[in-house]
Amino acid sequence: MAKRTLPILKQLLHRRSPLISTSTRSVTYMPRPGDGAPRTVTLIPGDGIGPLVTGAVEQVMDAMHAPIYFEKFDVHGDMKTIPTQVLESIKKNKVCLKGGLNTPMGGGVSSLNVQLRKELDLYASLVNCFNVPGLPTRHENVDIVVIRENTEGEYAGLEHEVVPGVVESLKVITKFCSERIAKYAFEYAYLNNRKTVTAVHKANIMKLADGLFLESCREIASRYPSIKYNEIIVDNCCMQLVSKPEQFDVMVTPNLYGNLVANTAAGIAGGTGVMPGGNVGADHAVFEQGASAGNVGKQKIVDRKTANPVALLLSSAMMLRHLQFPSFADRLENSVKRVIMEGIYRTKDLGGTSTTQQVVDAVIAKLE
Amino acid sequence: MAPIIKKLISVTPSHLRSCIRSVTYMPRPGSHGTKSVTPITQPGTPLPVTLIPGDGIGPLVTGAVEQVISAMQAPVTFEKFEVHGNMNKIPDDVMDSIRRNKVCLKGGLITPIGGGVNSLNIALRKELDLFVSLVNCFNLPGLPTRHDKVDIVVIRENTEGEYSGLEHEVVPGVIESLKVITKFCSERIAKYAFEYAHLNDRKTVTAVHKANIMKLADGLFLESCREIAKKYPDINYNEIIVDNCCMQLVSKPEQFDVMVTPNLYGNLVANTAAGIAGGTGVMPGGNVGTEFAIFEQGASAGNVGKPKMVEKKRANPIALLLSSAMMLRHLQLPDFADRLETAVKRVIYEGKYRTKDLGGSSTTQEVTDAVISALQ
DSSP states (O other): OOOHHHHHHHHHHHHHTTTTOOOOOOSSSOOOTTTSSSEEEEEOOOOOHHHHHHHHHHHHHHHHSSEEEEEEOOOOOTTOOHHHHHHHHHHHEEEEEEOOOOOSSSSSOOOOHHHHHHTTTTOEEEEEEEEEETTSOOOOOEEEEEEEESSGGGGGOOOEEEETTTEEEEEEEHHHHHHHHHHHHHHHHHTTOOOOOEEEEEETTTTHHHHHHHHHHHHHHHHHSHHHHHHEHHHHHHHHHHHHGGGGEEEEEEEHHHHHHHHHHHHHOTTTTTTTEEEEEOOOEEEESSSSOOOOHHHHHHHHTOOOHHHHOOOOOOHHTEEEEEEHHHHHHHHHHHHHHHSSSSOOGGTOEEEHHHHHHHHHOOOO | HHHHHHHHHOOOGGGGGGOOOOOOOOOOOOOOOOOOHHHOOTSSSEEEEEEOOOOTTTHHHHOOOOOOHHTTOOOOEEEOOOOOOOOOSHHHHHHHHHHHHEEEOOOOOOOSSSSSSSSSSHHHHEEEOOOEEEEEEEETTTOSSSOSOOEEEEEEEEEGGGOOOOOOETTTTTTEEEEEEEEHHHHHHHHHHHHHHTTTTTEEEEEEEEETTTTTHHHHHHHHHHHHHHHOSSSSEEEEEEEHHHHHHOOOOOGOOOOEEEEHHHHHHHHHHHHHHOOTTTTTEEOOSSSSSSEEEEESSTTOOOHHHHHHHHOOOOOHHHHHHHHHTTTOHHHHHHHHHHHHHHHHHHSSSOOGGGGGOOOHHHHHHHHHHHHH
């Protein structure tokens, strides 16, 4: 009798996986008639590991039978500008998914990643850094959303050589851009039930520039009295991130600090291979790997096909929600989280030895 | 018999024996030359050092240093000056004193946020042309942290870059801030970094940059680093983009050794490295130029702590004590420096007297007394 009851007991105990239960969405989403029509999404595989991970997304979307239709375009980092047809496609579809574009170091072509964001005025870059259950990290209780101004600041790209050996680089901060990123941050916090918004700055040194950013944040904060607002100097912020990350919730930052804070937060929560993110503007949205989106990986990872597809898969789940297909998004996310929790299929940056394809197959197998 | 055996068994751990010196010798730029090292004064004559207690927790921690230095009977006398962050500029007598003594120890000066007075910390560094800021971040034995095997020295350019303070309002609502990178400054900071690595037996120098976006500015910085790297063929040189660097710092810090960076990245990288190795209350550091040197808390030196900490007198004096050990080496008093460092490390290892940021509940005075009694 014990022989039979033991496996049954085991099954009963294993089924309770409180962290991942597919029935979390109780109130069903009632679509408009015709919402199920397939949406077209521009897809830019990119360079390096880009094609590998976007291929993974295509496979998973296919397996889910999601009403998504991809228009693929070949763009490489060493092109001078983004081809016009690609831009037109994005303007028509309004949503794009992309892998990283390799940016050459030093003089020459300016970054196409940055160019794309400026062309489409994607002024908010969002990275969601959180502990994924089952993935051991040194820091617990991490759930940070970094909202970073994407168009101006230090990455304006305005540099010139005054005299040989002296280079000036302009950092431009405007009230217009600071206000709209602050508005987006508070709106995000409001819509996603977040409690605190923290502004990251260095206004004790850059008094006018970051001072203007802070003023805009304070103005917007006064319109959302139910959301707590505080400010932190960026160097103290870096230190707090690595010692007590649980104190941060939503962070709003100018361009450069946002880049570093997002990467640090992604690192403490499990690595840039896992964190989803995207860039959004008033009319368009481009989804890509959360932090370090311009990183196309080393040649060795490309050869061995061991790039981590989790970040882009979770970003495509964000994209599905953006397109208002929340139950597909839920299925995808649950499946990815289950794969990570079980820990059998993990790529090298998470401590495993699987290839991209193995992880993708595991995710597809876990879809219900 | 039993006490004898006990004594033999309870040998002090190797890291606490005073003959092991951790790497904290911060040379003057250019000391890697053929100049012979001559003592500054006759042995026995006390060396004068300017002391600026500063604001907030500054007076508390500099007071700790004064107590320990006098308990050791080190040949150092302090010329104290009152400077506060809300003054318009550094008073002339303070500047004269530093120029005369060449060495200064200071606590933080508070900088008001937003418009108004410029940061006096920065003004001091610019006046004296202290172009190198050095922070040594390492795991202290006995202090548990999430990251092990951290031993990073961040060498940061201190005078130009994003903190040049050149801002102006073009039209209402649009601010331009200038980041200036010059070949001259980049070369000298790269030279110092390689010189430091050479003199302290370090294997790798990593340049931190964002030259894929700021091609001209950080490109110039990288060129200078590469040129200097060629002159030191036995030191490994590599480069890393700053956002990848932040991620690597929190996942695999053991890969970094010496890091050379421009001003802003250096600030953030130093604070992150200090955070993973135990906190800014513990890491020593200083600013050095060709003629002068100012020693202060390693990372986040402008941070003067919260008023609550000041009232309860719970500031962590470890950072400034270790920085004053660096200062003693700079003054060519290595024996006193070793004694001070060993005492501090023993106190941390034993773990009884720790301030709140290290997880304990002691006051500054208790930690200071423990250090004094651990001196040999």
